[in-house]
Structures are given as C-alpha cells and as structure tokens.
Amino acid sequence: MIEELNKNFEIFRKTYIPKLEDEKKRIEAFKDFEKSGFPNKKLEDWKFSDFSSIISNKIENIKVSLERNKNFKFENFIKDFDHIKIFFFNGFFVEKGEKFDEKKGFNYVTPYNGFKRNFSKEGGFLILPNSNNALESLNNAFFTDGLSIATKKNFEFKKPIVIYNIFEGSKKNNFFNNKIHFVISENSKLDIMIYNINIGEEPIFFNLKNTFYLKKNSIFKLYNLSDFKKNDVHYNFGRYFLEENSIFENFNNCYSGGFSKSDLVCSLNKEYSSCFINGVMLSQDQNHHEIKTLINHNEKNTKSYQKIKSVLNHSSKGVFQGKIKVSPEAQKTDGYQLSKALLLDKNSEFDSKPELEIYADDVKCSHGSTSGNLDEEAIFYLMSRGLDKYEAKKLLIKGFLTDAIETITNNEIKKYFLNKLENNINEHR
Amino acid sequence: MLEINNLSAKVDKKTILNGLSLKIKPGEVHAIMGPNGSGKSTLANVLSGKKGYEISGKVNYDDKDLFELAIEERAHRGLFLAFQYPLEIPGVNTSNFLKTSLNAIRKSNGKKQLDALEFLKIVKQKASELKIDEKILHRQLNVGFSGGEKKKNEILQMSLIEPKMAILDETDSGLDIDALKIVAKGVNALRNKKRSFLIITHYQRLLDYIKPDFVHVLMKGKIAKSGCMELAEELEKAGYEKI
Numbered sequence: 001m002i003e004e005l006n007k008n009f010e011i012f013r014k015t016y017i018p019k020l021e022d023e024k025k026r027i028e029a030f031k032d033f034e035k036s037g038f039p040n041k042k043l044e045d046w047k048f049s050d051f052s053s054i055i056s057n058k059i060e061n062i063k064v065s066l067e068r069n070k071n072f073k074f075e076n077f078i079k080d081f082d083h084i085k086i087f088f089f090n091g092f093f094v095e096k097g098e099k100f101d102e103k104k105g106f107n108y109v110t111p112y113n114g115f116k117r118n119f120s121k122e123g124g125f126l127i128l129p130n131s132n133n134a135l136e137s138l139n140n141a142f143f144t145d146g147l148s149i150a151t152k153k154n155f156e157f158k159k160p161i162v163i164y165n166i167f168e169g170s171k172k173n174n175f176f177n178n179k180i181h182f183v184i185s186e187n188s189k190l191d192i193m194i195y196n197i198n199i200g201e202e203p204i205f206f207n208l209k210n211t212f213y214l215k216k217n218s219i220f221k222l223y224n225l226s227d228f229k230k231n232d233v234h235y236n237f238g239r240y241f242l243e244e245n246s247i248f249e250n251f252n253n254c255y256s257g258g259f260s261k262s263d264l265v266c267s268l269n270k271e272y273s274s275c276f277i278n279g280v281m282l283s284q285d286q287n288h289h290e291i292k293t294l295i296n297h298n299e300k301n302t303k304s305y306q307k308i309k310s311v312l313n314h315s316s317k318g319v320f321q322g323k324i325k326v327s328p329e330a331q332k333t334d335g336y337q338l339s340k341a342l343l344l345d346k347n348s349e350f351d352s353k354p355e356l357e358i359y360a361d362d363v364k365c366s367h368g369s370t371s372g373n374l375d376e377e378a379i380f381y382l383m384s385r386g387l388d389k390y391e392a393k394k395l396l397i398k399g400f401l402t403d404a405i406e407t408i409t410n411n412e413i414k415k416y417f418l419n420k421l422e423n424n425i426n427e428h429r
Numbered sequence: 430m431l432e433i434n435n436l437s438a439k440v441d442k443k444t445i446l447n448g449l450s451l452k453i454k455p456g457e458v459h460a461i462m463g464p465n466g467s468g469k470s471t472l473a474n475v476l477s478g479k480k481g482y483e484i485s486g487k488v489n490y491d492d493k494d495l496f497e498l499a500i501e502e503r504a505h506r507g508l509f510l511a512f513q514y515p516l517e518i519p520g521v522n523t524s525n526f527l528k529t530s531l532n533a534i535r536k537s538n539g540k541k542q543l544d545a546l547e548f549l550k551i552v553k554q555k556a557s558e559l560k561i562d563e564k565i566l567h568r569q570l571n572v573g574f575s576g577g578e579k580k581k582n583e584i585l586q587m588s589l590i591e592p593k594m595a596i597l598d599e600t601d602s603g604l605d606i607d608a609l610k611i612v613a614k615g616v617n618a619l620r621n622k623k624r625s626f627l628i629i630t631h632y633q634r635l636l637d638y639i640k641p642d643f644v645h646v647l648m649k650g651k652i653a654k655s656g657c658m659e660l661a662e663e664l665e666k667a668g669y670e671k672i
C-alpha cells in the first residue's frame with residue numbers, strides 16, 4: 001500500500017498544477033508519512049482502531065486522480081432548510097455553488113481560484129503544518145483543494161452554510177485530501193454543516209483536515225453528516241482554537257461508512273470560552289466508528305461539555321476516546337463528559353476510554369461511561385401497549401439517541417437530524 | 430371474557446402462582462386484594478405476556494387461548510394492563526408514544542390511522558376529562574413524572590385505547606383523594622355491558638367509588654376467598670389473618 005502511495009505521489013507532484021509557495025513541505029510531509037506508515041493499534045491514539053489493517057481491508061488499490069469533472073451535476077441537496085451551498089466534487093471546489101461576495105459576510109479562497117491570495121493571518125492552509133500525525137502528513141502531501149474562509153466582523157449569518165463533499169468513488173479515483181480553514185471573526189456568528197456523500201460504486205478514503213479559529217465573542221456551530229457506502233473510510237481531523245467568550249458547538253452523526261474517525265482537538269485558550277462536542281453513532285453491518293476528543297482547558301473559567309450516545313448492532317464497533325486536560329492556569333474549569341452505549345447483539349463491541357488530566361485544583365470535572373443492553377422491562381411495557389417488538393426497540397433506540405440530538409441549538413438542523421435518525425432507524429433491522 | 434383455570438407460575442423454581450382459577454364475564458368488575466408478595470402483580474404480568482415465568486394451566490381470553498397470543502396481540506385484542514410501576518422511558522415523547530400505541534391497536538383492528546391533528550383533539554379532550562395537565566404530553570414518557578402523574582397517565586392510556594378487558598395493578602396506590610376520584614371516574618366512564626375490569630388494590634376506598642361486582646382475596650398464589658363488597662369491608666377491619 002505504501003509503495004502504491006509512493007507511485008501516486010510522484011504522479012501527483014507532476015500533474016498537480018497550482019504550486020505551494022513551499023513545495024518542499026509536501027515532500028517532507030510524504031517522507032514523514034513513509035517513516036511511520038499508516039497508524040496501527042500499537043499507537044495509543046489508535047488503540048481501538050487498527051487503521052493500517054482497516055484501510056487495506058476496505059480499499060484494494062489506492063488511487064489519486066486529478067481529473068476534474070466539468071459536467072458535475074448534483075441535485076440531491078438538502079431541501080429541508082434554507083442554506084448557502086458550497087460544492088466539492090471528487091475533492092475539487094465547484095464554482096457552481098454559491099457566488100461569494102462581501103455582502104454575504106465572508107471572503108473565501110481555494111487553491112484553484114487564488115493560490116497567492118494568502119489573506120488569512122493564521123496562514124490559512126497554504127502553509128503546511130509540521131505534524132506527527134501520519135494521516136495529517138499524508139493530507140499535507142496530497143492536499144489538493146479546500147476552502148479558506150474568513151467571516152466579516154460583527155456579522156451574523158442568517159442561514160447556515162452547507163459544504164457538500166460529493167465523491168464518485170471509482171477504481172481510478174478513490175483517495176481525497178482536503179482542507180477546510182475558517183476564521184470566525186470577532187462578534188460573528190456562523191453555522192456550518194459538512195455533508196460527505198459517496199455516490200460512486202467503489203469505496204473511497206476521504207482524509208479531511210479542518211481548522212477553525214474562533215475569535216472573541218464569536219459563536220460557531222459545526223455539524224457533520226455523511227452518507228457513505230459500506231467500505232468507505234473517513235478520517236476527520238479537526239482542530240479548534242477558541243478565544244475569549246467564544247462558543248463552539250459541534251455535533252457528529254455516525255450512521256454510515258465502513259470506518260470513520262473524528263479526531264477532534266479543541267483548545268479553550270481564553271477565558272469564558274466554551275465548547276460542546278456531542279454526537280450519535282448508529283452502527284450496523286460491521287461498521288466501525290470512532291470519536292476521539294481532546295479538550296485543552298488552557299485558561300480559567302472555561303467550559304466543555306460532551307455527550308456521545310451510541311447504538312451498535314450487527315457486529316459493529318464503536319469507540320469513544322475522550323480526554324479533558326486542564327492546565328495549571330485553568331482554575332474554575334467546568335468539564336463534563338458522558339458516553340452511553342447500547343449493544344444490540346453480542347458480536348458488537350463498544351470501547352470507551354474517558355480520561356481526565358487535571359493540573360489545577362479548583363475545577364469541576366466529571367465523566368461517565370456506560371454500556372448495556374436495551375431494557376427488557378421497557379420493551380415489555382411498550383409491547384403491552386400494542387407495539388410489536390421491532391417497533392418497541394426502534395422507539396427505545398430513537399429515544400436513546402434523541403437525547404443527544406436534543407443538545408443541538410440550531411432548530412432547523414436539529415429537526416433535519418431527527419428526521420435523518422428516523423430514516424436510519426427504519427433501515428436498521 | 431377471561432377464564433383462568435388452574436394457573437401456576439414459577440420463577441427460578443419458586444412457585445408464585447399456585448393453581449389459580451378465576452372467571453370474569455363481559456361487563457363484570459372484579460377486585461383482587463391480598464397481602465404484599467401474594468402474587469397479584471405476577472398474575473397481571475402473566476396475563477399480559479411478560480416473559481420469564483414457567484407457566485402451567487389454561488387461560489381463555491375472548492374465546493382464544495391467551496398463551497398462543499404474543500404480547501402485542503393481546504393488546505390488539507383489547508387486553509390492557511395499567512402497571513403498578515409505569516416505566517420511565519427517556520427520549521420518548523409522551524404524546525408521540527400515545528399516538529403510536531393507539532394507532533398500532535387501531536391498525537390491527539382494521540381501523541383508520543389517526544393523523545397528528547385528529548389524535549391531538551382526542552388526547553386533549555381525554556386529558557382534560559381526567560384533569561391531567563396537558564404539559565405532560567410534551568414531556569418524555571413518565572420521566573420525572575410524580576407518582577400520581579404516572580398513574581394518571583396509565584388511566585389516560587386506558588381511556589384512549591378503550592380496552593375490552595382492563596387490569597389495573599394498584600393504580601390507586603399513592604394517589605391523593607381527588608386523583609383517586611379521577612381514576613374511579615375513568616373506570617366508571619368506560620364501564621359497560623361488554624367491558625370487564627380486574628382491579629388490584631390494597632384499599633377499600635377505591636372500591637367504594639367503583640363498586641365491583643366481586644371481590645377476591647389472593648393468598649399464596651391462589652384465590653383464598655371470594656365475595657362481594659362486604660368482603661372488602663371485612664378485610665379493611667380485620668386484615669388477612671383470619672382467612
């Protein structure tokens with residue numbers, strides 16, 4: 001697999017037209033990756049998910065193609081709520097989406113429309129970070145396109161932005177590396193949904209890096225949803241930096257795909273910043289989903305809240321690794337973390353590793369983790385009211401997961417996700 | 430309506446019901462009293478189809494062998510149990526659940542499904558008749574309900590479903606006097622020539638409002654004595670010891 005990637009990388013370097021200011025970085029990044037290879041379970045961060053065997057099981061030949069589809073057509077976008085649409089097709093930004101202008105409250109750049117317009121103070125994604133994360137190195141090496149947005153100050157978005165990442169997985173094209181980079185400026189307010197969809201016949205590996213800077217008093221909500229196929233592999237590496245009094249809300253839906261891992265690092269760098277990272281997993285057909293979080297409380301009076309609800313069935317696997325780290329400066333930290341899982345068959349597995357690492361003394365931190373089966377008494381109660389066993393279980397599963405979805409504060413999106421849940425449960429036999 | 434013949438039930442080799450026989454005709458209201466642990470709830474559970482019991486004997490319900498019917502089929506055919514301890518089900522909206530339940534039963538009886546509006550009209554009316562605060566309809570099923578609210582919610586379900594045979598397991602326990610009257614009113618409103626009730630209780634008070642046709646004493650897993658209202662009055666005075 002590594003050899004294959006090596007060949008791909010050579011071709012990629014020859015054919016990819018926009019050049020980074022520092023192309024050497026790509027080569028270094030690829031070397032870093034080659035040194036470590038795909039992560040395996042010997043690494044603490046990958047303890048419950050052996051990525052190197054997962055990827056070779058799911059994808060036969062990894063292939064990067066830089067072909068851009070000019071006849072891109074996608075009509076299947078969300079009709080349930082009004083939103084600003086941004087499209088990526090097979091990893092490339094598609095101009096057919098929303099026209100951007102200042103009035104809409106943001107400015108944007110993608111490598112293909114303006115590589116040189118490096119307007120973002122944080123460096124945007126045009127400067128590749130050094131990384132000891134093999135999949136991030138791989139992303140740096142193969143990074144093709146992405147989106148860098150800075151919102152206007154004091155601007156409140158009336159509609160959410162939905163970023164559609166649409167893929168047509170094929171034997172010739174199945175490996176995609178993108179970056180999303182946002183600066184949520186002072187006093188601005190924005191809701192985003194990242195929606196990944198594979199409409200192709202063959203599995204893909206989508207390696208996404210996203211970075212968000214939340215400036216003073218900003219409110220940012222980020223929702224993730226995927227319609228993946230059985231063998232799709234997705235790694236979502238998110239880094240979030242919060243400044244004074246900013247609020248970050250994140251919700252992760254894990255319903256589909258062979259393997260997905262959301263690896264989220266949230267740094268509460270200034271006072272009164274708070275983050276809410278919640279999610280649901282409804283895994284079946286040997287799916288394997290992981291949510292891994294690291295919350296860095298770096299300043300006093302910061303708050304974090306996490307609630308993950310998981311339902312595992314049909315030999316599937318769920319993992320939650322969550323760590324709350326409180327630095328010595330971070331007095332009066334308020335950290336909360338809860339993971340609850342339901343195992344519906346004995347071949348399914350849920351692994352949870354909650355961790356607290358606290359170096360301050362005046363803090364309020366709690367974590368809890370449970371996993372168990374559906375309550376037989378509750379099933380009996382519902383059946384005695386005329387529901388058959390399947391309906392009774394469905395109602396209980398829905399209730400169990402709804403509890404996490406209820407944390408979403410964008411009501412339109414919450415309603416949309418509740419419908420998604422309903423549909424996914426109906427398919428869940 | 431319901432004919433129980435020599436019914437026994439065991440859990441882990443422990444006999445709880447021990448050769449119980451009882452016949453309830455259409456339109457009749459029977460009350461069962463009996464000391465704690467005598468098997469009253471077990472009887473109710475076995476009749477509604479709860480798993481985990483080793484059962485022998487025969488029960489005929491509405492001209493069918495009851496034990497051939499699945500739990501939900503019993504409900505579809507008009508058997509209803511108001512639980513002694515209604516379960517709290519987080520995340521499940523009460524009103525939504527009531528609609529799902531009612532529609533499941535209507536569907537099995539070839540009746541039209543109620544849409545949200547039709548349902549809401551009916552449930553609001555029934556709730557106001559039972560003096561149930563409408564707010565609980567929007568809450569999660571029984572979660573954080575007071576003891577009385579849980580019991581009233583069971584009676585609300587009974588009046589929505591309009592069962593043929595309703596079993597009430599200590600629905601009166603823990604109710605204040607006004608709530609007790611409401612429960613009695615709920616039962617009396619449904620009472621007719623075709624519908625039967627089996628009311629499990631520890632207190633004569635509820636029976637004063639409902640006036641059952643028969644009163645039975647359940648002891649050690651079988652009916653130890655049967656009579657009419659006077660039996661309940663006797664028990665209230667003298668307790669179970671003399672039986």
Ligand SMILES: Nc1ncnc2c1ncn2[C@@H]1O[C@H](COP(=O)(O)OP(=O)(O)OP(=O)(O)O)[C@@H](O)[C@H]1O
Pocket residue numbers: 440443445463464465466467468469470471472481513
């Ligand atoms: N699943 C079970 N496992 C073990 N013992 C059980 C089980 N269910 C019931 N029992 C026992 O059977 C006996 C009868 O229980 P049951 O709940 O039917 O009593 P009851 O008459 O309803 O009492 P109460 O008036 O207190 O409600 C009790 O001793 C109880 O502990």
Ligand SMILES: [Mg+2]
Pocket residue numbers: 469470471513598599
């Ligand atoms: Mg009882």
